[in-house]
Amino acid sequence: MIAINDLRHVKVEAARTARARYRAGTIEPTSGIAPGFTQANMIVLPRDWAFDFLLYAQRNPKACPVLDVSDPGSHATLLAPGADLRKDLPLYRIWRDGKLAEETADATVAWGEHPDLVSFLIGCSFTFETSMVEAGIEIRHITDRSNVPMYLTNKACRPAGRLHGNMVVSMRPIPASRVADAATISGRFPAVHGAPVHVGAPEEIGIKDLAKPEFGDPVRIKPGEVPVFWACGVTPQAAVMASGVPFAITHAPGHMFITDIPDSAYHA
Amino acid sequence: MIAINDLRHVKVEAARTARARYRAGTIEPTSGIAPGFTQANMIVLPRDWAFDFLLYAQRNPKACPVLDVSDPGSHATLLAPGADLRKDLPLYRIWRDGKLAEETADATVAWGEHPDLVSFLIGCSFTFETSMVEAGIEIRHITDRSNVPMYLTNKACRPAGRLHGNMVVSMRPIPASRVADAATISGRFPAVHGAPVHVGAPEEIGIKDLAKPEFGDPVRIKPGEVPVFWACGVTPQAAVMASGVPFAITHAPGHMFITDIPDSAYHA
Numbered sequence: 001m002i003a004i005n006d007l008r009h010v011k012v013e014a015a016r017t018a019r020a021r022y023r024a025g026t027i028e029p030t031s032g033i034a035p036g037f038t039q040a041n042m043i044v045l046p047r048d049w050a051f052d053f054l055l056y057a058q059r060n061p062k063a064c065p066v067l068d069v070s071d072p073g074s075h076a077t078l079l080a081p082g083a084d085l086r087k088d089l090p091l092y093r094i095w096r097d098g099k100l101a102e103e104t105a106d107a108t109v110a111w112g113e114h115p116d117l118v119s120f121l122i123g124c125s126f127t128f129e130t131s132m133v134e135a136g137i138e139i140r141h142i143t144d145r146s147n148v149p150m151y152l153t154n155k156a157c158r159p160a161g162r163l164h165g166n167m168v169v170s171m172r173p174i175p176a177s178r179v180a181d182a183a184t185i186s187g188r189f190p191a192v193h194g195a196p197v198h199v200g201a202p203e204e205i206g207i208k209d210l211a212k213p214e215f216g217d218p219v220r221i222k223p224g225e226v227p228v229f230w231a232c233g234v235t236p237q238a239a240v241m242a243s244g245v246p247f248a249i250t251h252a253p254g255h256m257f258i259t260d261i262p263d264s265a266y267h268a
Numbered sequence: 269m270i271a272i273n274d275l276r277h278v279k280v281e282a283a284r285t286a287r288a289r290y291r292a293g294t295i296e297p298t299s300g301i302a303p304g305f306t307q308a309n310m311i312v313l314p315r316d317w318a319f320d321f322l323l324y325a326q327r328n329p330k331a332c333p334v335l336d337v338s339d340p341g342s343h344a345t346l347l348a349p350g351a352d353l354r355k356d357l358p359l360y361r362i363w364r365d366g367k368l369a370e371e372t373a374d375a376t377v378a379w380g381e382h383p384d385l386v387s388f389l390i391g392c393s394f395t396f397e398t399s400m401v402e403a404g405i406e407i408r409h410i411t412d413r414s415n416v417p418m419y420l421t422n423k424a425c426r427p428a429g430r431l432h433g434n435m436v437v438s439m440r441p442i443p444a445s446r447v448a449d450a451a452t453i454s455g456r457f458p459a460v461h462g463a464p465v466h467v468g469a470p471e472e473i474g475i476k477d478l479a480k481p482e483f484g485d486p487v488r489i490k491p492g493e494v495p496v497f498w499a500c501g502v503t504p505q506a507a508v509m510a511s512g513v514p515f516a517i518t519h520a521p522g523h524m525f526i527t528d529i530p531d532s533a534y535h536a
Binding site: 047050051054055058059066069071161190268 | 318319327
């Protein structure tokens with residue numbers, strides 16, 4: 001991994017333009033947007049819950065690889081100087097007592113309810129999709145301009161403090177002849193979920209119907225393709241639900257924070 | 269990285285024997301002991317300081333790669349079932365208000381002062397020494413049966429909450445023809461400090477005299493050898509000093525916790 005400070009020369013217009021559009025109100029899934037720039041999941045919690053969550057992330061690094069943590073009360077991040085985490089994602093979810101209370105394109109009002117919110121930015125598998133496309137592996141949800149399908153599994157994460165829950169996975173159908181390549185390429189990006197956690201046999205991880213993802217949209221699976229599952233940064237939202245967390249702000253699944261950091265920075 | 273639960277078949281006698289000797293009172297540096305088993309630095313802090321430290325580690329991952337975090341009040345770790353973190357290291361340091369107050373072979377009494385201590389186990393560069401030796405690279409402090417030399421640098425870590433301080437590095441003299449191999453081999457172990465942070469030119473990182481390490485013992489440097497520096501898990505102790513942390517227990521530099529986890533588990 002390359003030090004963030006060594007990347008300051010990178011031309012970041014594409015990332016800034018996308019964030020400006022979202023700040024202005026555009027809502028869209030971010031897969032395929034600003035290719036080559038790392039995207040991040042987000043969860044924002046009061047300071048009182050911050051240690052529990054950071055420990056949950058440390059204990060479940062494949063699902064929750066932490067890229068940056070803001071100081072309490074700040075809405076800035078090292079990963080995109082000048083960005084405002086309250087406004088620059090396309091769509092947010094506000095959670096109360098473990099339940100989805102609201103979706104909004106601007107989280108400023110909800111953010112104002114707590115003076116000490118800590119923001120966690122978590123690696124996203126969209127980051128290695130560009131490398132897979134460059135290797136000739138089609139990413140179906142990019143081709144079809146839909147959101148990636150995500151499923152709640154039966155795999156329990158290791159609990160931490162008051163937080164517990166199961167892993168969420170994203171799924172991409174991959175031709176059987178390219179599954180090994182997809183595993184190898186994504187494995188080079190351990191900070192953004194890395195190699196798949198499961199290949200084929202969805203019922204083994206509690207997925208009954210691939211056509212009915214808990215988050216995102218279903219995708220076409222062609223004959224000869226195998227469903228390949230990667231740990232997903234929506235896992236914190238499953239923990240919010242399972243643990244009845246009193247207050248949280250997250251991104252809406254598939255609607256990520258686009259950073260100024262090139263994907264290559266997270267190449268092992 | 270391999271999941272801890274997939275490693276339960278490993279024969280762990282060598283690690284257990286070493287821990288039992290330390291519990292019985294033996295004091296020795298642990299480099300070269302129980303070869304093939306991962307060794308860990310330790311810092312133990314009251315729950316009130318735990319988020320600050322976990323964030324410090326997240327922001328300084330080369331110096332502070334976290335391998336495990338205990339629950340508050342526990343002295344057990346997933347990395348060595350049955351071990352007692354209060355007794356099973358060869359030598360401890362007790363810190364009060366940022367100053368070294370005591371060195372002891374048994375931290376049980378000090379541990380009893382706080383009911384909510386959280387233990388952090390942090391990767392140690394001893395972990396990749398076995399691979400370097402197998403590749404024909406001599407590790408001088410193992411040859412000479414001394415403690416590895418460690419230096420406080422002028423490189424500031426990224427602060428977190430109340431914690432700040434400079435990076436500590438370990439140094440190994442490496443023949444010029446093998447420096448690239450040493451970098452490559454250690455780079456395969458990102459969870460235990462990974463590749464060197466600095467090669468040659470010690471004055472550039474504020475080291476004035478290689479013969480006077482801040483921690484550990486000086487080592488012989490032969491003609492044709494280059495001093496190679498790796499981020500070191502004593503960095504948290506530098507933060508304890510610089511930040512005036514009210515209470516902490518750590519390992520004594522070079523006197524590590526020996527886990528049941530084979531080094532190969534941390535091979536990327």
